[in-house]
Amino acid sequence: MAWVNYKINNWLLITTENCLYKSGKNYIIEPRITKLLAFLAKHQGIVFTRDELIENVWDGAVVSEQVVTQSIFELRKILKKMDEDHWIVTIPKRGYKLDIDVQQIYVDPNTGFKLEEFHSSHEHTNDVSTHASFPAGPMTRAFNNTAKETPPATTTAADNAKWNHWFFDVCILTMLLITLVFISWSNEKVTPPTAALNPRLINIVSAPQSATNQLYSLANIIKDTLFKSTNYISSFSHQPNAGKTLSLYVNQHHQLHIELFNNISKTIMLRKNLSLDSNNAYLIIEKLLNDLIQSLNYNHQQTQYYIAITNPDILYDYLELPTVITTDNQTNTHYIEKINTLIQSYPQNSYLLAQRYLAYAILLTTNNKITSMPTLMNYGKVLVKNITLNKQPEPTEVYDALALNELYQGNLAASDHYLSLAKSQSQQNTALRYILLGKISELTNKKQQANEYYSMALYLSPDQETRILCEKLVFISQINTTESTPRH
Structure with missing residues (x-):
């Protein structure tokens, strides 16, 4: 056969x-x-x-x-x-x-x-005498046993060619060595320019020995608030040209210590020690966010509410949730277990339902061996049903989750609508929102626009998680995001 x-x-x-x-x-x-x-x-x-x-x-x-x-x-x-x-x-x-x-x-x-x-066709010539046979491949010996060897050239001609090539190689290597020495000498006293610090870029850091779920959750709330209410860019990925650094750690009195340091002027812009409990969590964090934004000299209303969870008990329990992706880029299914427990106590809280949906979508994208699409679709149905019953303006994270849910179902217009609602409540788009916009653009054959959105996502959050989401969230992207990483 x-x-x-x-x-x-x-x-x-x-x-x-x-x-x-x-x-x-x-x-x-x-x-x-x-x-x-x-x-x-x-x-x-x-x-x-x-x-x-x-x-x-x-x-x-x-x-x-x-x-x-x-x-x-x-x-x-x-x-x-x-x-x-x-x-x-x-x-x-x-x-x-x-x-x-x-x-x-x-x-x-x-x-x-x-x-x-x-x-x-362009690999052939009309000159029969110089026509080369197909180069040896994995099936050549099996199917082409009639090939003939070309008679070797005379010894003298071969020796002359060998010496000519050897002399040419030596000349080229000598010229290359001289060029390298000259370049090294000319640059010996040149001091590379120092990268200018970006005053609107804020690194968020935490001492490893004091890292807790509460600290990381608080850092996330601060990060989301800066995107939502200012034009400052906050990132957990270390950026050497960050103009400011926000440090969070637990001090010797078991208090949460927050310090905003200006790397340009070398001054402390804000320093706070917080004692959080289930009774004061909302008031304390809301006051902290107001003080932080005021320290950044950003125009804002003192009465503005930054936190989506206003119930102190829910907020305090929410702060204790683990991270979705660990510091060593590993998926953490315990997050879903913990937030499901919290949702059992507060089943109508749309913010918790949205955060569960977004977290599970990230886990599904990064590790589909421990997740399933039916579970994600079920979480989406619960979220949509809850929103339909409430009929109230929702936090931006809820609109992000609804946009992703519509995108999974192929409803591009509805997804774009929810992203517009999220943007109307924010000063700027988050990395996730740019990824969703990129996915919509790619599905509508606007590849250049999609590439720009993915680049913005990586600019705002230049980490492995963002790159994976650009490549694999909802569908495998045909746009390469690995050739260059945007830098602040």
């Missing part, structure tokens, strides 16, 4: 050896990726859903849709190395297709075939 290989845009997919081959370049791929690419090549131009791919590529085996998504992602990584990442096209809400020229090649295992037939 003949083997079926595929010529895809001048690349040869050798199905029996699980490799892609062209002009001496050889990429070995996994059998399941080979089978996936071969199936798409056989049905070039046809859109297949994940279920259809499972039925045809995995032979109906019991696998999740995420396995298909991951396989498409791995295939795209291989194609990107080959500069062919445009082969696979995602059709929103439908599936995937192979959008490139394909030719099926039938190979008789008894007689073989001539590999040089699979060169692209």
Whole structure:
């Protein structure tokens, strides 16, 4: 029985050896990726859903849709190395297709075939005497046993060529060495310029020995408040050009110590020691946020409410929640367990429901082995039902969660509407909001705009979590976010 290989845009997919081959370049791929690419090549131009791919590529085996998504992602990584990442096209809400020229090649295992037939046209010349055979590839020995060796040149000619090349190499290396020495000498006394500090960039730091859930939650509230109420940019990722540093730690009297330091003027702008309990949590934190914004000389109303949770008991318990992503970039499912316990006590609190939904979406994106899409969809339904019953203006985080829920369901207009509501209540967009805007732009074929939104997200929060969300939240992005990291 003949083997079926595929010529895809001048690349040869050798199905029996699980490799892609062209002009001496050889990429070995996994059998399941080979089978996936071969199936798409056989049905070039046809859109297949994940279920259809499972039925045809995995032979109906019991696998999740995420396995298909991951396989498409791995295939795209291989194609990107080959500069062919445009082969696979995602059709929103439908599936995937192979959008490139394909030719099926039938190979008789008894007689073989001539590999040089699979060169692209620009690789051939009309000069028969200088026509080169197809470079040795993984199947050359099996199918091309009639090749003849070119008679070697005379010894004298070979020796002359060898000495000429050797002399040329020595000259080039000598010139390169002289150039490097000159550059090193000329730059010896040059002092690199010092990067200017950004007065609107604030690093938020906490001493490792005093790090607690309460400290991290408070830092998050401060970070969200700065985005919501000012034009200052706060980040947990250390930025060497930050104009200010906000330090939080527990002092020797077991109080929360907050200090805002100006790295430009070398002065302390704010220093507070707080004693929080379940009775005063809201008043103390609200006062702290007012003092902080006033210290930044930012125009604001003293009576403005910055915290979405006004109930002191809920707020104090909320501060004790663990982080969703740990400091070593590991997912933390205990967050969902703890916030579910809190929601059982306060089932109508839309802010808690929104935070649970956003946290679970992050966990699902970063570690789908311990999460499931049905659970996320259920959390979304509970949030939407609660909002429908309340019919009151909601915090920006609630609108962010609603926008993400609509995006998962493919309702781009509704998602964009909720993002507009969130932006109307904030001075600036958060990193997550920019990611959602990027996803909407990408689905509407506005790739340049999407790339700009992803860049803004990485500018505001240049960490691994943000990069993963840019790449994988809702769907695998076709825009590369790894080549350059925006810097403040």
